Amino acid sequence: MSSGSLDSGGGDEDGPTDPVTALRPHLIAVAYRLTGSLADAEDAAQETWLRWAGLGDGQRAAVRDVRAWCTTVVGRVCLDRLRSAAARREHYVGQWLPEPIVTPLGPGGPSRADDPLDIVVRDDAVRLAAMVVLDTLTPQQRVAFVLHDAFALPFDEIADILGCSQAAARQYASRARRAVADAAPPPRAAQDEQRRILERFLAAVLTGDVPAVVALLHPEARFVGDSGGKAQTARQVVVGADKISRLLVGLLRRYRPEAFDAAHPVLVNGDLGLHVPSSRGDGDYRDVDEHVQTIAVRDGLVVAVYDIVNPDKLRSLGSLRSLGSLTPPPR
DSSP states (O other), rough: OOOOOOOOOOHHHHHHTOOOTTTHHHHHHHHHHHHSOOHHHHHHHHHHOOOOOTOOOOOOOOOOOOOHHHHHHHHHHHHHHHHHHHHHHHHHHSSOOOOOOEESSSSSOOOOOTTTTHHHTTSSGGSHHHHHTTTSSSSHHHHHHHIIIIIIIHHHHHHHHHTHHHHHHHHHHHHHHHHHHHHHHOOOOOOOHHHHHHHHHHHHHHOOOOOHHHHHHEEEEEEEETTTTSSOSSSSEEEEEEHHHHHHHHHHHOOGGGGGOOOEEEEETTEEEEEOOBOOOOOOOOBBOOOOEEEEETTEEEEEEEEEGGGGSSSSGGTTTOOOOOOOOOO
C-alpha cells in the first residue's frame, strides 16, 4: 500500500498516474457541495484516497468505474460528516453559513487550470446563495439530491450509501428538488453587474447614505451574519431594505473609517465579494474583526448580504493577496 497522499499523487506504487489523485478536483467538488465545509471536503477527499490505497490489486482491478467508486465513497464519508454537523449546529451561536471558498480576483494572471478550488467555484451551483439552500435539507435529502442531480450517481448506489431502498432514495432526492425549486436562489449575475452594484452599495454604506442603500436593496432582502459567537455581526437574520441599511450604516459608525482602507475585492464561491482584514480600534472606535462578505443580486438589486466572521471558517484565507480593486468610495 502506498504511503503517499492525495495531495502528492501517491507513493512509488501509485505514482503520479494514480487515478484517484487525478480525481481530486471532482472529489472536492462533490464533498464541498455535500458538506458546505472546505476543511471537511479536503478531509473527505483524502479519506477516499486512503480507502483506494488500502485496496489490494485484485480489488482495484474489480472496480469498473473508478470515478463512480470514488463518488460513492466520498458520499459515505460526507454523510457521516453531515450527521455530526447537524448535532453541532444545535449548539451553534447565531446563524450558520457555509465555509466560503475565497479566491483572488483581478489581473494577477489566469487561474491555475489544475487548482481544485478554481475548478469548484466555476460551478454556478456552489455560489453562496445556492449553498445556503442546501443547508436547509436533511442529510439524506442532500446526499440523494447532490449525488444524483449534480453528479449522476445511480439511485441504487445512493440507496446503498443511505442504507435505504431505491424508492426511498428517489423520494429523498425528489423532496430536496422541490425545496430547492421553492427557495429559488438567484442565479449568478455577470461579474460586471456585480462589480457595479457592489461599488455603489459600498459607497452608500460608507458615506452613511441610508436612502441610497435602501434604493439598492430588494424590499425583502436578507442580511445573514455568521460569527459562531466569536466575532461581531448580526446574530439574527435581518430582513427588509430599511432594517438592513440602518444596521450597516449604524455598525460602520462604530469603526474608524480608515479601518476599511485595507478591504479588497475577492471572489467568494465565484461571486464578487470583499475581504476585510482585522484591525485594532483606538479611542472610541471598536476593533474590526476579519470579515468575508458577498452579495446575491437579482434584477439589479441586492437580495442577500452574507457576512462571515467566524474565524474558524476563515482559516483557509492564509496570505490571500489583493489582485484587484474596486473604485474607492468617497467619504
